[in-house]
Amino acid sequence: MKRPALTVLAWLLPTAALATLAPRWLDAGMMRLASEVLLALCMAQMWNLLAGYGGLLSLGHQLFIGIGAYALFDFTQRTGLSPYLLLPATGVLGALAAMVVAPALFRLRDAYFSIGIWVVAEIVTLVVSKTAWLGGNAGLTLDMSTLDDVELFARVSFWLACTLGAGSIAGLYLLMQSRLGLAVTAVRDNEVAARSVGIDVQRVRLVTFVISGAVCALAGAVYFMGGMFLVPGSAFDINWVVMMLFATMIGGIGTIAGPVVGVLVWFALREVLAVSLGISGGWYLIAMGCVAMAVSLFAPRGLWGLWPPRVAAP
DSSP states (O other): OOHHHHHHHHHHHHHHHHHHHHHHHOOHHHHHHHHHHHHHHHHHHHHHIIIIITOOOOSOTHHHHHHHHHHHHHHHHHHOOOHHHHHHHHHHHHHHHHHHHHHHHTTSOTHHHHHHHHHHHHHHHHHHHTOGGGTGGGOEEOOOTTOOOHHHHHHHHHHHHHHHHHHHHHHHHHHHHSHHHHHHHHHHHOHHHHHHTTOOHHHHHHHHHHHHHHHHHHHHHHHHHHHTEEOHHHHTOTHHHHHHHHHHHHHOTTOSHHHHHHHHHHHHHHIIIIIISOOOHHHHHHHHHHHHHHHHHHOTTOGGGGSOTTTSOO
């Protein structure tokens, strides 16, 4: 077994044991909060894969989160199958959505790509909100008829969040150790030089885009499955991208550990500002923006970049 695989295995085994035992110590509220953190970490890592490693800054990744969530709710209602069995289909649909929009979006460069994917996400939001069989603005409720153990459902939702959170870190680490990972960073650093050594730039970008879209769709499905209800405004909320961007930028874009730090900071600030101090609405976003500006000014490489180079390497 190669060294990267051994490293991942040595990290995943104790993580899996901790996740298995966690429901014994955490109540329902803490399990839901932990699930939110883990799913946000997964989303931030996928945004980081595309922007930090692939060089494509997305402002429309809520597109995949909403598609995954709506696919799970609709498929469950139509087929009568357990939502657990249908979760893989949401990832497949997210990948297909990425492949469908990629040819048009990849013709755009830099800020035009960012705005283009945001426009696509807004169009899909409007279509969903006006589609009667998707619930329109009233939204959808998850069909729970196949599930008869609510406590088990809460635990399984938590374990799925743990799998996605830990899996996104391990998967990104292994990807960056592979030939594809080297090609991705080469394209990001210098597209012309990458082409000159035989790298298929469009193919590399498509693969990263599809992976990012598929996993975000899966994370969105798991998130809303835990809440058992969704509406277009929450599923396709641009604040999903705000969270991903904030966490990745302040933690350290282009590093694996950066989004981990950034997500923890995001949720810590949310709890302090919104819950403890009662700051919400516009003031809450202003406070978050001030933190982001301060980190950008005094730690351009993110909070993870403040650590010594050997420690901050991942």
